Amino acid sequence: MSGVFSSTRAKISERTLRTDRWWLQPAITVAVLASFIVYATFRAFEAKNYFAEPLISPFYSPCLTARCPEGASLLGHPFGTIAIFGMAISPALLILIFPLGFRMTCYYYRKAYYRSFWQSPPACAVAEPHSTYTGETKAPLILQNGHRWFFFAGLVFNVILSIDAILAFRNAQGQWGHMSVGTLVLLTNATLLWLYSASCHTCRHTIGGRLKHFSKHPLRYKLWTWVSILNHKHANFAWISLFGVALADVYVRFVAAGSITNFYFF
Amino acid sequence: MSAIKKMVKLRIWRGDAKDGALQDVEVEANEGEVVLDIIHRVQATQMSDLAVRWNCKAGKCGSCSMEINGKPRLACMTRMNMFEEGETITVTPLRAFPVIRDLVTDVSFNYKKAMEIPAFEGPKDLKPGEYRMQQVDVERSQEFRKCIECFLCQDTCHVIRDHEENKKSFAGPRFFIRIAELDMHPLDTLRNRKQTAQTEHGLGMCNITKCCTEVCPEHIRITDNAIIPMKERVVDVKYDPIRWLGSKISKREGIV
Incomplete structure (x- = not known):
């Protein structure tokens, strides 16, 4: 017997004596994250209805294979056609590892899924079901230390998705000076992603947190204080930006499928 | 009344x-x-x-x-x-x-862990009383000095609460804020705190589930302000070859 049931600890048979609904938060986290994973997987493999001039789904941007329609390929077709067992793979599968890796190694999401999916622990002062624990000291979890590489990759994606939002100030014929609901959707998505990245703990460290003497670096200190303010809300930005990406994709999908019309303000 | x-x-x-x-x-x-x-x-x-x-x-x-x-x-x-x-x-x-x-x-586990953390080492060329620091450089460390050593963070940390065997190799959140306090201290000169945080005090065991922060009666943001910054500092010296190489070439501040 280990943990709270060890021989030297107070003899209490319950794994927790908490009386509040401690299970609710992990249950909600599982439901929401699992729903997103199912939807994102479906969309990544669907490989259609992701582009409706001038809108492109964030799941498919940048679109890098020869399958991408004209106008969706901001960076050309550097990968040509990649086929597995004779089937051309979805362009989304080439790029999703980067935003996925950024979120998987994110310090906030780690808390969320360690608690909810792995129950390590399910909630504070609630005994976990595992008999051994090595944390993030061994493979594969030691790879969580690579969060910064995904952070930098995420910044590249933020730039690309911001360009997508700017390109959405055109109409379906490619003329500039127009604005639609889709423009707002892509702008909101890009803004939320920037806030999520800017509030990241790695960003906070890189911008100034690693310094020993703030007094020698006044500009970096100022930036660090701003990022620290955002960092307080990192969990909120993590969730809101996740919904933002999913909703932006849903909107583009509906427009591309012809289910709704992208309303133009001007 | x-x-x-x-x-x-x-x-x-x-x-x-x-x-x-x-x-x-x-x-x-x-x-x-x-x-x-x-x-x-x-x-x-x-x-x-x-x-x-x-x-x-x-x-x-x-x-x-x-x-x-x-x-x-x-x-x-x-x-x-x-x-x-x-x-x-x-x-x-x-x-x-x-x-x-x-x-x-019996909370003596915590006192044993406290003794394992090397103390502050000031500059050799300064005597006590000659230390001068700017407020902006010490304010991060000052947050951690609010700790009243109630050990609620240690108690709730599942790494040792649920795994008695980890007590040998894991210092716990109270001592991660102590290590962070010293590593961020403008006049501390001990150069291997980051490495030993990982290799001797078990920082890598923490999976940042934030229970320590939730129970802290002094509202110290243990995870966000101490543990995660220390994890990032450990990455600088152990898992980031580019930053490590850069520090060898240009002696970048903070990466020692």
Whole structure:
């Protein structure tokens, strides 16, 4: 017997004596994250209805294979056609590892899924079901230390998705000076992603947190204080930006499928 | 004006390392009281040999740490009016440490861990009294100096709470803030705190589930301001070849 049931600890048979609904938060986290994973997987493999001039789904941007329609390929077709067992793979599968890796190694999401999916622990002062624990000291979890590489990759994606939002100030014929609901959707998505990245703990460290003497670096200190303010809300930005990406994709999908019309303000 | 009195139900764990059980008791409570007041009344009226550790009754000494309705808390800072009318309040000793008797546990694990952290090492060319620092450089470390060593963070940390065997290799959140305090200190010159945080004090065992932050009565942002920054500093010296190489070429500040 280990943990709270060890021989030297107070003899209490319950794994927790908490009386509040401690299970609710992990249950909600599982439901929401699992729903997103199912939807994102479906969309990544669907490989259609992701582009409706001038809108492109964030799941498919940048679109890098020869399958991408004209106008969706901001960076050309550097990968040509990649086929597995004779089937051309979805362009989304080439790029999703980067935003996925950024979120998987994110310090906030780690808390969320360690608690909810792995129950390590399910909630504070609630005994976990595992008999051994090595944390993030061994493979594969030691790879969580690579969060910064995904952070930098995420910044590249933020730039690309911001360009997508700017390109959405055109109409379906490619003329500039127009604005639609889709423009707002892509702008909101890009803004939320920037806030999520800017509030990241790695960003906070890189911008100034690693310094020993703030007094020698006044500009970096100022930036660090701003990022620290955002960092307080990192969990909120993590969730809101996740919904933002999913909703932006849903909107583009509906427009591309012809289910709704992208309303133009001007 | 007379204070409002009512009867409250408590379940208090009584026993020692060999055996023990929760015992029900009903006791009077007055308006404005905290759980420690009620425990003292139980001690005065019904259980004269009830063992409980306490001192300042002001949330500053860290002595009266216990678990109240399963949550690690200071009994002197837990107001009775936060409980529902008629609710039974369960009080137990800290469940991460060996019990001595009733609500008193042996927290010596923490003092052993404290001794394993190398102390502050000031610049060799300065004598005590000659240290000069700017406020902006010490304010991060000052947050961690608010720690009252109640060890609630240590108690709730699942790395040792749920795995006794990890106590050998894991210092715990209270000592990660100590390491962070020193590593961020503008005049500390010890150069290997980041490496030893990972290799000797078990920083990599922490999976940042933030329970330490949730229970801290001083509201120190242990995870965001100490543990995660230390994890990032460890990445600088152990897992980031580019930054490590850069530090060798240009002696970049902070990466030692």
